[in-house]
Amino acid sequence: MTQRKQLALFSDRSPQQAEHAVGGGVVVREVQCKSLLNRGGIDNYSFNCYTGCQNGCVYCYARFMQRFHPHDEPWGRFVDVKVNAPEVLTRQLRRLAPGSVFTCSACDGWQPVERHYRLTRRCCQMLLEAGFRLNILTKSDLVLQDLDVFAGGKVCLGVTISTPDETQAKAWEPGASSVTARAKVLETAKSADLETTVMFGPLLPGISDTPDALDELFGLAARVQVDRIWTDALNLRPRVWPSIQAFLRSRRPELLPLYGRVLFDQAHRARYVAELHARIQRAAAKAAVSDRLA
Secondary structure, eight states: OEEOOOOOOOTTSOSOOEEEEEGGGEEEEEEOOSOOOEEOSSSSEEEOSEESOTTOOTTOGGGGHHHHSOOSSOTTSEEEEETTHHHHHHHHHTTOOOOEEEEOSSSOTTSTTHHHHOHHHHHHHHHHHTTOEEEEEESOGGGGGGHHHHTTSSEEEEEEESOSOHHHHHHHSTTSOOHHHHHHHHHHHHHTTOEEEEEEEEEOTTTTSSHHHHHHHHHHHHHTTOSEEEEEEOOOOTTHHHHHHHHHHHHOGGGHHHHHHHHHOHHHHHHHHHHHHHHHHHHHHHTTOGGGBO
């Protein structure tokens, strides 16, 4: 890794931070955090050992983090590594009651930098040893390196898949593992006697919300025998529309009007969501997995 001399300032961190560049033009900064395990809206808690994400998903809802942690680099081109995460978590575990932990809520805990730092692995291990339950959601097959940590613990291992089409997935989620690799994560986890889940979302209008695409997705869920299936329509979140708009203008300009209606026309969106729900129900029934829909 190439060391850079430029230093970054953050209001909640030490004024001097190690910074270096990695492949793909991503800038990585080693920073200090004051807390790690936070009260969550999905589960009792959530944590993130990294701010920023190398997956660089066009639709990523976590872009709102830039409001609190401004960076010169665009989303997907920076990662702040909370190098003291295990030490901070050790202190927090002395006073927090065990509960379920969404892993991770604002980044992919197994993005490429985890291969070097292994902070998510260590924190997962600590949480399991303290009696917490992990509800994991990732787009990376790097998570499989931690099956030894998950073995025998209270763990539900899940992956997110937004489209069954490998070409579309690579375009929308350039840093994530392939769809095939993500399906393999579910198969391997199931073989290791772990509970599994899949999130189909956000379902992309005109791409992965069609009957054919949904049939592929739910067929995959049936094939890997996933325990639970979640779905999500594309939602409007802070900073997301400019990213999607720029992407569509460059790659799929014919879809711009459709996305505008789905995200900004309330009457159209209400009809769209109802129709999408009906298509999901039909696809799930066709694949004989209706009972697994969350």
